[in-house]
Amino acid sequence: MKNKKLNIKFRIPEELHKRMLLDLKRPHPFAYERVGFLFAKTVKLSPNVNLVIAIDYLPVGDNDYINDKEVGAKINSNAIRAAMQGVFEKDCGCFHVHLHNHSGRPSPSFTDAKSLPGIVKSLNNIAPKHTNGFLILSRDAFYSSIKTDSISVIGYPFLLQYPIKKTIKDLMFDRQSFLGTNSQSLFENIKVGIIGYGGGGSHIGQQLAHLGVKNLTIFDYDKMEDTNLNRLIGGVYTDIKKAILKVNIAKRVIKRIFPKSNLTLIAKKWQQAPEELQICDIILGGVDSYTERQQLEAECRRFLIPLIDIGMDVYDSGGYSMSGQVILSMPGSACMSCYGFLTEDKLAKEAAKYGNVGGRPQVVWPNGVLASTAVGVFVDLVTGWSGNSDGVYLSYDGNSGKITDHIRKQFTSEKCDHFRIENTGKPNYTKI
Amino acid sequence: MNFPEDQILELKSIAPDLSVAQDGGYTYIRIDNLQLPDHCQPNVVNALLCPSQRDGYASSLFFSAHIAGLPNPRNWNRINVRILGENWYAISWGVTPGYRLAELLLIHLSALR
């Protein structure tokens, strides 16, 4: 077991990334470059996959630099002590960080290579149970002393760095090259989870396959039934009799469009295979209750995963009205409770109806509109092609066919108090 | 959410192993190694006490396992509920607000009788 390769995924919230860049860019009276410490929690997802989640950043104080012309930034024992204290208090690992102020992937300088391993060694002595190392930032990329599968910055656009592989030019994607030169290899490397392969999820799976999103994890514990045939894309009449699992319908559709795709099919509730969800970089959710949304959002926030949620409803209020929503729940920004979409009142009403939810109305076209919109939000998030970094809370009026910003969006603060960045990763229980 | 010191002490006299954590805007009191009545299987579990309104219940007690062997059938309407990175189970058990923490725990535990 010992020599089995350990895959590490490193996730950094955008807010921390911005804070690091701002701090490290500031000139110092004499030090040539600045240094800071990034605290990170490690979550073991499986014997060979670790998730490292950054939770806080500590700049080195102006007075804690030593004037040494030989070295870009030499820091004193005060600075190291402050980092040690952070490690103890937060019970986490620590990364020494500094900036090479250019674009593209940085690499360690001669002095970096000479001096930094010593600091990492002391960090490993202080926090032997955690992941420690050093990170060199450029304006838009990283060098990491630990070998990582991916390093991502969770925000808009989603910054994803993965080991350089040659991408093969494929005519299949000829017409979507405006998404950016890098877009196809981003689609090839990102791991996307779809929760629920029903009316919404089945449109999403099909479209992600067309886009060339290679690594998909699909969760659905249900089998195809008569009542699904009105909207489950790729589901056919004979699947009903054979009681085919919906995840197998997903496989059939996606593999036919994009045979190279790498599918993980989970015929269970995501709560029964949470590690498979936690490893995904982005989640698209088509779940059918508020309580499911609440749990899904909490889990995504804990593991720094953007969640794109869709849903629709038909109400009878003396004439039918159809409505739906697409929400991007971005860690560090407004959540579904901030937006007023998830409320105690809705959760209570839903709980009161428990057991007799019945077959709520669901039809193919609004599912398609909402799923397509969600896929659009996903593509923009990953490629940044539109440059629109505003949050997403779209409201769909099925009677008029209009999609507009939800009225509550403009009144919602972008700061979320329900989910704090320091609460990501392993829960922080305080003994009382 | 902060809990009054005297109520915590009172709760500790029933369940000594307590900690608190927050998730999604809710504050939970975690009770490790909570001793349940002898007929319960298992009869030692971890639990999460949520003293505030959640899912339409004024307060809730989540168990780390589904508990069998109860003399009265109960409606376990919250199964595999994901909170604080773990799966939990709860009985549909309405408790009116206004109780002290220790009372709250005992009233929720009475569902197991």
Ligand SMILES: [Zn+2]
């Ligand atoms: Zn919030």
